[in-house]
Amino acid sequence: MFSNRKEISVEWGDCDPAGIVYYPRFFEYFDSCTNALFEKAGFRKPELLKKYGLLGIPMIDTRAQFYAPASFGETVVVESRITDWGRTSFQVEHKLYKGERLAAEGTEKRVWTVRDTTAENGIRSEPIPQEVKDKFEK
Amino acid sequence: MFSNRKEISVEWGDCDPAGIVYYPRFFEYFDSCTNALFEKAGFRKPELLKKYGLLGIPMIDTRAQFYAPASFGETVVVESRITDWGRTSFQVEHKLYKGERLAAEGTEKRVWTVRDTTAENGIRSEPIPQEVKDKFEK
Amino acid sequence: MFSNRKEISVEWGDCDPAGIVYYPRFFEYFDSCTNALFEKAGFRKPELLKKYGLLGIPMIDTRAQFYAPASFGETVVVESRITDWGRTSFQVEHKLYKGERLAAEGTEKRVWTVRDTTAENGIRSEPIPQEVKDKFEK
Amino acid sequence: MFSNRKEISVEWGDCDPAGIVYYPRFFEYFDSCTNALFEKAGFRKPELLKKYGLLGIPMIDTRAQFYAPASFGETVVVESRITDWGRTSFQVEHKLYKGERLAAEGTEKRVWTVRDTTAENGIRSEPIPQEVKDKFEK
Numbered sequence: 403m404f405s406n407r408k409e410i411s412v413e414w415g416d417c418d419p420a421g422i423v424y425y426p427r428f429f430e431y432f433d434s435c436t437n438a439l440f441e442k443a444g445f446r447k448p449e450l451l452k453k454y455g456l457l458g459i460p461m462i463d464t465r466a467q468f469y470a471p472a473s474f475g476e477t478v479v480v481e482s483r484i485t486d487w488g489r490t491s492f493q494v495e496h497k498l499y500k501g502e503r504l505a506a507e508g509t510e511k512r513v514w515t516v517r518d519t520t521a522e523n524g525i526r527s528e529p530i531p532q533e534v535k536d537k538f539e540k
Numbered sequence: 541m542f543s544n545r546k547e548i549s550v551e552w553g554d555c556d557p558a559g560i561v562y563y564p565r566f567f568e569y570f571d572s573c574t575n576a577l578f579e580k581a582g583f584r585k586p587e588l589l590k591k592y593g594l595l596g597i598p599m600i601d602t603r604a605q606f607y608a609p610a611s612f613g614e615t616v617v618v619e620s621r622i623t624d625w626g627r628t629s630f631q632v633e634h635k636l637y638k639g640e641r642l643a644a645e646g647t648e649k650r651v652w653t654v655r656d657t658t659a660e661n662g663i664r665s666e667p668i669p670q671e672v673k674d675k676f677e678k
Numbered sequence: 679m680f681s682n683r684k685e686i687s688v689e690w691g692d693c694d695p696a697g698i699v700y701y702p703r704f705f706e707y708f709d710s711c712t713n714a715l716f717e718k719a720g721f722r723k724p725e726l727l728k729k730y731g732l733l734g735i736p737m738i739d740t741r742a743q744f745y746a747p748a749s750f751g752e753t754v755v756v757e758s759r760i761t762d763w764g765r766t767s768f769q770v771e772h773k774l775y776k777g778e779r780l781a782a783e784g785t786e787k788r789v790w791t792v793r794d795t796t797a798e799n800g801i802r803s804e805p806i807p808q809e810v811k812d813k814f815e816k
Numbered sequence: 817m818f819s820n821r822k823e824i825s826v827e828w829g830d831c832d833p834a835g836i837v838y839y840p841r842f843f844e845y846f847d848s849c850t851n852a853l854f855e856k857a858g859f860r861k862p863e864l865l866k867k868y869g870l871l872g873i874p875m876i877d878t879r880a881q882f883y884a885p886a887s888f889g890e891t892v893v894v895e896s897r898i899t900d901w902g903r904t905s906f907q908v909e910h911k912l913y914k915g916e917r918l919a920a921e922g923t924e925k926r927v928w929t930v931r932d933t934t935a936e937n938g939i940r941s942e943p944i945p946q947e948v949k950d951k952f953e954k
Contacts, residue, residue, distance in 0.1 A: 429564035465603035475862035705840035741879035
């Protein structure tokens with residue numbers, strides 16, 4: 403199955419007074435990993451947005467579980483893959499490892515989103531092009 | 541039931557190129573709201589940590605759902621309360637409103653955590669003092 | 679002279695493993711204070727951008743000096759004012775106090791910036807409208 | 817002269833509604849580059865702190881100038897070096913390039929800092945060990 407592995411160096415500025423990663427930063431890590439997953443499939447984010455007229459792929463539901471803390475100076479590896487394609491949304495799964503140990507997991511549900519000035523929030527979902535989905539099947 | 545309401549101004553720097561709050565910032569909002577909830581119960585975080593010898597109250601499981609975007613210049617209100625007390629962990633619920641509209645929800649499971657140099661990660665959980673729980677029953 | 683005072687609560691997530699504000703966060707504080715200064719003058723950022731077709735007021739030169747650390751749970755007050763108006767740029771000064779004590783200072787030079795697809799970076803400066811400057815003279 | 821080059825991928829979450837790097841993030845970049853410079857000299861930050869009983873190397877004065885914007889999807893390179901060693905402080909210079917173009921510059925003055933519960937802020941400076949300085953002369 404198509405997936406991506408991304409190494410992330412935990413920075414001093416990612417950590418809180420307890421000396422461990424401030425948990426919202428893990429969501430920043432996961433977001434960059436989703437972008438890296440798309441890039442591996444051939445869609446760098448700037449071009450993805452331009453080609454499909456996307457505003458972005460905003461999050462509508464995300465959960466993370468933390469099993470072991472990480473601290474500055476450590477390098478973690480995140481394995482990411484798309485676990486489900488819907489018509490206008492998709493799900494991503496991230497597994498974050500410290501060495502062999504699974505230290506955190508994240509799941510995401512995101513929506514293929516375009517601007518629409520007539521919509522309630524100025525944005526609306528749109529069907530995900532089949533050619534995008536196909537690139538993740540390789 | 542004991543709860544807290546906190547107003548948050550969405551800052552320019554909280555928003556991404558789509559012009560809406562970058563979703564990891566919502567977790568920063570929620571984290572500050574949990575701290576504000578404890579403060580309302582009489583436990584400012586610096587004194588909480590000092591009094592109970594805590595390293596912190598790290599997150600082990602959190603989920604957020606986003607129903608409507610928020611943008612810079614908007615003010616949102618977050619209602620927070622503790623929904624469950626376990627022996628060493630507790631759950632928090634946040635509801636984020638734009639005006640009357642529920643725009644996002646978050647749930648958290650956190651652990652009462654102390655340093656322990658003999659433990660695997662240098663930290664371990666500890667029973668939450670009854671006097672802490674009692675303050676949230678008022 | 680026209681100025682603004684803004685109270686900022688130092689959050690747990692603003693602090694680093696040394697337990698003090700991670701210094702890039704001070705720049706986030708200062709940025710929100712510049713926006714608050716404009717808001718006090720009658721220009722909330724969303725309307726400012728819309729009214730004048732601005733991309734933003736990006737920074738071209740900023741310096742900060744830190745005299746005393748701040749930590750989570752503390753409240754600081756930032757006094758901000760515009761110290762100079764140029765044709766297309768302006769300077770802002772921030773003084774951050776912990777109680778009576780000056781704990782940090784920041785200066786900014788920002789540019790009145792619009793999109794221009796023919797320009798090298800896709801953006802260019804534009805003269806600051808006199809009506810904007812006038813609002814800060816009151 | 818001893819220096820380090822570090823590649824940084826500009827992330828979506830580093831950028832603001834103008835679509836360009838939110839300038840406080842450049843200070844996060846520079847901070848990670850200072851840590852990378854020390855690491856290249858043989859001092860990974862966790863070990864540096866432990867070996868010398870340091871609280872950290874907090875910033876007391878920093879300035880950055882921005883010549884060209886950077887946006888998500890771009891990779892920048894930062895060249896960093898120490899330009900001056902004082903008794904208890906030192907200066908760092910960063911040059912951030914987009915391709916051949918100098919897009920930003922930063923300077924830092926940091927202090928070798930230890931905890932001291934008898935000091936006014938609970939911290940004080942200490943002379944920088946000669947062996948540390950020596951490693952940057954190689």
